Amino acid sequence: MSNLYDTIIIGAGHNGLVCANYLAKSGRKVLVLEANEGVGGAAITREFAPEYSVSACAHLLHLLNPKIVSDLALNSHGLKMAAKGLTTLSLSTDGEHLTLDRDSVSGKALLQSDKKVYRDFQNKMRRFARILRKTFMTRPPRLVHKNRKDLMTLASLGLSVRLMGRDDMRELLRIGAINIYDVLQEDFQNEHLKAALGFDAVLGSNLGPRSPNSVLSYLYRLSGQVGENDSAVSQPAGGMGSVTEALKKSAEAAGVEIRTGVAVSRILLDVDKVVGVETSTGENLKSAEVVSNADPKTTFFKLVGARNLETGFSRRVDNIRMQGKAAKLHLALDALPEFTGVSSDQLGNRMIIAPSLTYLEQAFDHSKYGEFSNAPALEITIPSVHDQSLVPAGKHVLSAVVQYAPYDLRTGWESQAEVFKQIAIDKIEEYAPGIKDLISASELLTPVDIESEFKIHGGHWHHGEYTLDQFMMLRPVPGAAQYSTPLSGLFLCGAGSHPGGGVMGLAGKNASAEIINGGKN
Amino acid sequence: MSVREADKRVLRTPFYSRASELCQTNLWSPWKAYTTVDCYSYVEEEYFAIRNATGVFDLTPMIKYRISGPDGLAYLDKLMTRKMSKLTPGRVMYSAWCNDLGHVLDDGTVFHLEENLWRLCSAERHMDWLQATALGFDVEIEDETDDVVGLAVQGPTSCQTLKAMNLSCVENLKPFQHMSFDFEGTKLMVSRTGFTGDLGYELWVPSEYAEKLWDTLFEAGKAFGILPIGSHALDIVRIEAGFIQAEVDFVPALNVVRAGRGRSPFELGLDWLVHFDKPVFNGRRALLKEKEEGSRYRFVRLDIEGNKPASDSFIYNSKKDIVGHITSATWSPSAKKNIALGSVEMPWGRLGDELYAEIYYNRELKWNRLMARCHVVEGAFFDPPRRRETPPLDY
Numbered sequence: 001m002s003n004l005y006d007t008i009i010i011g012a013g014h015n016g017l018v019c020a021n022y023l024a025k026s027g028r029k030v031l032v033l034e035a036n037e038g039v040g041g042a043a044i045t046r047e048f049a050p051e052y053s054v055s056a057c058a059h060l061l062h063l064l065n066p067k068i069v070s071d072l073a074l075n076s077h078g079l080k081m082a083a084k085g086l087t088t089l090s091l092s093t094d095g096e097h098l099t100l101d102r103d104s105v106s107g108k109a110l111l112q113s114d115k116k117v118y119r120d121f122q123n124k125m126r127r128f129a130r131i132l133r134k135t136f137m138t139r140p141p142r143l144v145h146k147n148r149k150d151l152m153t154l155a156s157l158g159l160s161v162r163l164m165g166r167d168d169m170r171e172l173l174r175i176g177a178i179n180i181y182d183v184l185q186e187d188f189q190n191e192h193l194k195a196a197l198g199f200d201a202v203l204g205s206n207l208g209p210r211s212p213n214s215v216l217s218y219l220y221r222l223s224g225q226v227g228e229n230d231s232a233v234s235q236p237a238g239g240m241g242s243v244t245e246a247l248k249k250s251a252e253a254a255g256v257e258i259r260t261g262v263a264v265s266r267i268l269l270d271v272d273k274v275v276g277v278e279t280s281t282g283e284n285l286k287s288a289e290v291v292s293n294a295d296p297k298t299t300f301f302k303l304v305g306a307r308n309l310e311t312g313f314s315r316r317v318d319n320i321r322m323q324g325k326a327a328k329l330h331l332a333l334d335a336l337p338e339f340t341g342v343s344s345d346q347l348g349n350r351m352i353i354a355p356s357l358t359y360l361e362q363a364f365d366h367s368k369y370g371e372f373s374n375a376p377a378l379e380i381t382i383p384s385v386h387d388q389s390l391v392p393a394g395k396h397v398l399s400a401v402v403q404y405a406p407y408d409l410r411t412g413w414e415s416q417a418e419v420f421k422q423i424a425i426d427k428i429e430e431y432a433p434g435i436k437d438l439i440s441a442s443e444l445l446t447p448v449d450i451e452s453e454f455k456i457h458g459g460h461w462h463h464g465e466y467t468l469d470q471f472m473m474l475r476p477v478p479g480a481a482q483y484s485t486p487l488s489g490l491f492l493c494g495a496g497s498h499p500g501g502g503v504m505g506l507a508g509k510n511a512s513a514e515i516i517n518g519g520k521n
Numbered sequence: 522m523s524v525r526e527a528d529k530r531v532l533r534t535p536f537y538s539r540a541s542e543l544c545q546t547n548l549w550s551p552w553k554a555y556t557t558v559d560c561y562s563y564v565e566e567e568y569f570a571i572r573n574a575t576g577v578f579d580l581t582p583m584i585k586y587r588i589s590g591p592d593g594l595a596y597l598d599k600l601m602t603r604k605m606s607k608l609t610p611g612r613v614m615y616s617a618w619c620n621d622l623g624h625v626l627d628d629g630t631v632f633h634l635e636e637n638l639w640r641l642c643s644a645e646r647h648m649d650w651l652q653a654t655a656l657g658f659d660v661e662i663e664d665e666t667d668d669v670v671g672l673a674v675q676g677p678t679s680c681q682t683l684k685a686m687n688l689s690c691v692e693n694l695k696p697f698q699h700m701s702f703d704f705e706g707t708k709l710m711v712s713r714t715g716f717t718g719d720l721g722y723e724l725w726v727p728s729e730y731a732e733k734l735w736d737t738l739f740e741a742g743k744a745f746g747i748l749p750i751g752s753h754a755l756d757i758v759r760i761e762a763g764f765i766q767a768e769v770d771f772v773p774a775l776n777v778v779r780a781g782r783g784r785s786p787f788e789l790g791l792d793w794l795v796h797f798d799k800p801v802f803n804g805r806r807a808l809l810k811e812k813e814e815g816s817r818y819r820f821v822r823l824d825i826e827g828n829k830p831a832s833d834s835f836i837y838n839s840k841k842d843i844v845g846h847i848t849s850a851t852w853s854p855s856a857k858k859n860i861a862l863g864s865v866e867m868p869w870g871r872l873g874d875e876l877y878a879e880i881y882y883n884r885e886l887k888w889n890r891l892m893a894r895c896h897v898v899e900g901a902f903f904d905p906p907r908r909r910e911t912p913p914l915d916y
Contacts, residue, residue, distance in 0.1 A: 272801050306657030307599060310803045312621035315653040479621075486621075486806060 003286040005031040005257075007515070008277055010264045010303065011293030011455075011494070013041025015508030017247035017256075019291055019493040021072050022512035024254040031285065032256060033277065035263035035455060038241075039248045041293065042454045042461055043503050045239030045390070049441030052332040052397050053390045055240035056445070057454055057461055059328075059381055059399045060086070060350060062233045063224035063504035064243065067137075071509075072250040079246035082237040082386035087349045090196035091431045095341020097351075098196055102225065102232060110190060117187050121197075128172050129222035131160050136223065136499040136506050139482045139514055140473040177468055180218055181209040181357055191356045199354040199377060203401065204501070206325045206465055208364030209357045213467035220466050220500065233350055237387055243503060267292075267303045267490065274489030277303075289489050289515060293508070295456050295463035296320055296476040296496040304487065313486050316477035320496075321470065324447030324459030325367050327405035329378075329424050331398040332441035336385070339432040348385035353378040353431060363404055370410030372420045376402045376427055396438075400424065407447035407459050417446050462501025463494050472498055483511040491515055531556040534581035535670050535731030539739075543749050550752065553582040553646075553666075560751040565854070567754035571717055572855055572903075574746025575679045577738065578755055580671030580723065581731075584646055588639040590660035595800070597631060597639065600654050602786055602804060604796035608633045613697045613712050617786045617794050619804030623811060624774035624783030626650060627767055628791070630714060632699060640665070644767040650775065654803065670731045672738065675721030675758075677907055677916040678745035683711065683722060685741035692912035694722070705733050716755065718762025720907040760851045760860060761903040763822050765789055770820075770848040770862055784864070785811055790820035818845070819870035822902065823878070823895040825859040828852060831878040831893065836865055839875040847878060856902040861895075872897050 007023050009016045012034035024030045038044060042057035061081075069075065088100040098107035105118040135157055141150035161169055175183050180201035184194040198209040201218035208214075225232045236242045248258060263280040267290055276286035292299040296317055300306070306314045336344060339351065354360055354377045363373035384396040391397050402424045409416060421444035429436050447459025456463060464470050473481045476496040483491050493511035495501035531551045534540070540558055548559040557579060561567060570576040588596065597605045603616035610633045617628040629643035641651075651662045674682060683691045688702050691711055699712035707730050715721035726734050739747055759766065767773050774783040785808060786795050795808055825831050830852060836845040845865030853860045861878070869876065876895040881888055907913055 272806065301657070307595070308801050310621040310801065310805065311599075311650065311654040311656075312803070314656050318653075318656060 003276070003288065005029050005285065005287045007031070007289040007291060008033060008285055008287045009291045009293060009493070010267075010277065010299075011035070011041060012039035012244070012248070012258055012260065013293045013494065014043045014244050014247055014503055014505055015493050015495065015511075016041070016291070016293030017244060017251050018068055018072070018505040018508030019293070019512045019515075020256045020258075021247070021251040021254050022509060023291075023515060024251065024256045026512070026516045028289075030256045031287070032251070032258045033262045033264055033279065033285075034258065034260045037261050039258060039260060040241050040244035042450075042456065043240045043244045045241030048330045048443045049332040051392045052395070052441060053239060054330045054397050054399045055383065056330075057328060057450060058240050058503050059383070059401070060233050061236055061240070061243065061503055062221070063502040065505050065509070068505040068509055072247065074243075074246040074250060077246040077249040077253070079243060080237040081234045082383070083235045083348055086233040086235065087346075088196065088233070089342060089346060089349050089351045090192060090199075091339060091342070091351055091353050092192065092355065093340060093430055097341055098192055100196055105193060107192070110193065114188065114190050114193060118193065121187055124168070124171070125219060125222055126226050127164065127168060129219045130226045131157070131164070131172070132219050133223040133226055134160055135472060136504075137510070139510055140475070140498045142482060143473060175215050177212060178215055179210050179212055180214040181361070183215055184209075184357065195354040195356045195360060196352060198357050198360055199352050199379075202360065202364070202403070203379060204326050204461060206321065206323055206367075206460075207467075208361045210361055211364075213465075216468060216471065217466050224502070224504075235381070235383055235386055238389055239383065239387070240503065264303060266305070267487075269304070269308055269487065272308065272487050274487055289491065291491045291493050291511060291515065293494045295322065295460075295494060296480065296492065297322065297457040298455065299492060300485075304490070309486065313477070313479050316479065320464050320476055321467070322458040322460040322462075322464040322496075324407045324450055324456070324461065325404045326461070327402045327420065327424070327447065328445040328450065329398075329400040329402050329421065330443040330445075331400075331425070331435075331439050332391075333396040333398060333435070333438040334440055335394070335438055336382070336396050337398070337432045337435040337438055347382050351380040353380070353427060367404035367406040370406055370408055372405045372409060372416070372423070373403065374423065376404065376424055378402050378424065378427065380428065398428075400428070402444075405446055407451070409446075413446045413448045417444055417449075420444060420446070461495075463496035464500075466500050475500065483514040534579055535728045536579045536581065536672075536735055539732060539735045540579060540749060544751075548751070552752070553584065555582040557582060558749070558751040560753045561749050564751070564753045564757070567748060567750040568757050568854060570746060570748035570750060571676045571719060571754060571758050573677065574748065575674060575676040575682050575742050576717075576748055576750035576754065577742075578673040578675070578750050578752075580673050581728075583666070583671060584643045585665045585669050586641040586643070586648070586651060587663045587665045588641060588651075588660055589637055590658070591637055592658040592660050593637055593639050596655060596658040596660045598799055599658075599802050600651070601631070602791075602795045602802060602808070604799045605631070606799070608639075610635050611698055611700065613699055613714055615697070615794070617789070617791050619786065619808070620774045620783075621803060621807065622774070622783060623785045623804035623807030624777070625771060625786055625789060625791070626774045628765070628794075632710075632712060634710075640669075645773045645775070647775070668728055669725055670728045670734075672724045672734065673715055673717075673721065674724060674738065675715045675717040675719055677720055677913075678742075678747075679721050680913045681915055682738065682742040682745045682747055685744070686737055691722075695911045696909055704737075705730060709734070716762070716764060717758040718764065718901050718904060718908060719758065720905070720910070720913050756849075757851045757853070760849050760862060761853045761855060761901065763862065763901040765820070765862065766849070770864075781817075784818060785816060787811055787816045788818040788820060788864070816867055818864050819867055821845070821863050821865055821870040822898050822900075823847070823861045823863055823876070824898050824902075825850075825861055825878055825896075826894045827880075827891065828859050829880045829882045829891060829893065830859065831861045831880050831895075834861075834878040834880050836863055836869075836895065837877045837879060837892070838869055844869040844876070853902050858902060859893075860902045870897055872899065
């Protein structure tokens with residue numbers, strides 16, 4: 001009996017939709033199955049209080065790949081930005097906030113030398129990020145196979161490192177694997193400025209500023225601000241869900257069939273060959289190719305089953321570090337709040353609460369021992385400033401990432417989520433006195449909630465820490481780093497694969513290229 | 522990697538009081554965490570006890586794992602290259618197990634003791650690997666090496682010795698079966714297994730019954746020429762039987778440092794232990810590929826002309842290219858042959874291939890070199906019918 005579909009994709013996150021689209025364009029009959037009621041995965045807009053909508057997980061766009069936007073004609077499928085090139089304000093209780101742009105920083109307390117150091121630092125880090133980004137557009141090279149394509153990738157990477165010149169090459173090797181705290185201490189004087197930079201290195205990760213790998217995660221973030229991605233931080237009109245809605249429309253136009261509200265309970269195997277999937281309603285859908293947009297642990301342990309994997313491989317998957325430490329806070333506000341020292345026309349920017357590196361490190365310290373931070377760090381947006389479609393007229397919505405909230409909270413989250421929510425609100429109140437009185441509804445998603453709502457193991461929205469040991473040809477694990485897996489016909493296309501997390505889409509695109517090539521050349 | 526001398530200290534097995542009394546040479550060697558006898562009196566005398574009477578060997582240091590739980594059989598099927606579904610209570614199976622590269626970690630025996638309970642006997646320690654393999658299975662694994670002792674009782678009169686211990690119906694045990702007997706208030710398990718390629722049994726009791734077992738066994742064996750044997754004599758009989766030994770004939774894959782030094786079951790002559798008609802098992806993918814594309818090496822049993830043992834020799838083809846090396850070698854008193862086990866590069870080692878072993882030997886500090894012609898043989902060098910007879914004849 002012939003299969004109805006050539007390829008079944010598990011999960012309609014942005015990567016799943018991107019992958020589906022390219023595969024359909026290659027002539028495949030593609031079915032995408034999504035467990036939730038709508039597409040989007042962790043890139044969705046949803047109502048959290050009557051008439052108040054918000055980007056429920058990811059809330060700012062800074063990595064989306066322009067090639068994907070044009071290949072898939074997302075703009076003609078409804079993708080629009082409500083705001084582009086957002087500035088970052090690092091808040092201060094006394095109103096003396098810093099304003100960080102691509103090349104410049106301003107703030108009353110800053111010296112002229114701070115500003116120059118900032119510009120030089122940004123230029124240097126962007127040069128490094130450009131090297132990193134070079135590797136994003138193709139599959140990671142395998143080191144042990146003498147494969148022409150892999151050798152070319154390595155040679156091109158080596159060449160671009162070499163072409164940086166001696167000083168840059170030394171500097172990249174020197175700082176590549178150390179921590180952002182030490183690097184910032186070398187050049188910067190102003191504690192507030194250091195913290196604003198350090199915050200970006202640890203956002204969404206299980207790292208503190210003194211953790212190794214925090215320079216790498218900073219470069220990863222900057223990779224969205226180099227090359228053709230110069231516009232940096234943007235806010236899609238209609239919230240993050242509009243990105244995946246556009247991806248959905250584009251995919252459907254390419255002939256992809258998408259079924260939502262259909263959870264896959266397991267991947268069907270003939271010993272170690274994929275033959276299809278079984279849905280939670282017991283329906284068996286056959287196909288010779290199955291692509292998982294789910295994270296690697298969910299894919300291999302929940303859908304495939306450790307029993308069906310050889311021990312060396314399953315042990316590597318078991319050891320993937322993916323413990324979520326970020327919570328998401330949503331507030332429905334009766335009016336635009338006032339932040340001390342911030343004018344109302346600045347409120348549409350990205351605002352962060354990270355007064356010093358020590359503050360960040362102490363916030364992180366708690367999470368190491370299974371506690372949440374008593375004084376958390378926050379990334380705050382008020383998307384309704386640019387986009388009134390999210391709220392009733394004249395009202396506002398605040399969306400914030402709150403760190404650190406460990407997935408494995410020692411006491412369990414059940415009784416503690418409300419406590420942590422109040423801590424986060426109190427912290428915002430310190431910077432925006434009176435905001436509490438404006439709150440008509442609120443919601444806090446802990447990593448446990450993120451795990452259950454978005455079906456991400458450990459609630460880690462990057463599907464695995466972005467660190468050297470889980471990077472490039474090691475992401476998610478050797479043996480599955482080129483999107484194919486030890487099970488023939490099974491591929492990965494999610495953030496757990498190279499290049500990684502964020503609403504970028506390249507994991508999905510690269511995976512589709514590998515699938516179309518049949519895992520060859 | 523160097524090991525601190527203090528970490529090499531060894532224990533005495535629970536049979537030490539008896540073994541040391543009988544060990545006239547006082548020659549001992551470390552084996553895993555224990556000290557064991559190399560040779561009690563004369564290697565030849567011990568060798569002939571195994572082939573003509575009964576030899577007793579202390580198996581205490583053999584690594585033993587207790588595997589329990591409802592998923593035990595499925596677990597073993599994933600761990601082992603061999604299909605384990607025929608392993609029913611009362612049976613023992615020999616198998617090899619591999620890593621994902623299809624390289625052998627070890628070979629050993631699995632005893633199905635009772636419903637949901639197994640014992641794995643191996644040469645190497647593997648707790649980490651066994652635990653990692655348990656992911657997704659409802660099984661528990663415990664190391665019981667120190668809790669259970671074993672004596673190998675091997676040779677033509679071994680069955681008579683056991684019968685003299687009043688182990689009724691022990692003669693009905695077929696190869697690779699086991700049964701239990703009441704013994705001094707505990708359970709004595711007897712399995713028809715061994716490392717000698719001869720008629721023989723292995724006796725297993727909790728370690729506190731060790732001395733009692735030894736005494737009872739030697740009392741019963743008096744009339745049947747029973748002798749304790751050391752590891753040197755055992756080495757001769759296991760080479761005669763064509764059995765490979767970890768760390769001698771292959772490097773256990775988890776100990777391999779240099780890429781490519783591991784060996785697959787196909788490269789160790791263990792093809793018959795690899796079954797693809799079962800669920801996913803460790804090494805499956807790599808072994809399938811190897812089956813398709815061919816192996817790198819071939820395991821050979823060699824009959825070497827002359828009488829100089831070919832230990833560690835290079836093996837040459839007729840063009841005088843080095844194509845392999847000898848891993849184990851001995852003079853076989855029973856086969857009256859100069860025998861060896863070795864590893865050669867493909868395609869060499871076919872029946873009839875012209876191969877030579879480069880043997881160096883020393884006569885009063887004068888070294889001599891010999892290129893001895895080797896003949897590839899199939900099967901064991903010594904394989905007496907009594908090995909399979911049930912019930913065995915009285916000798």
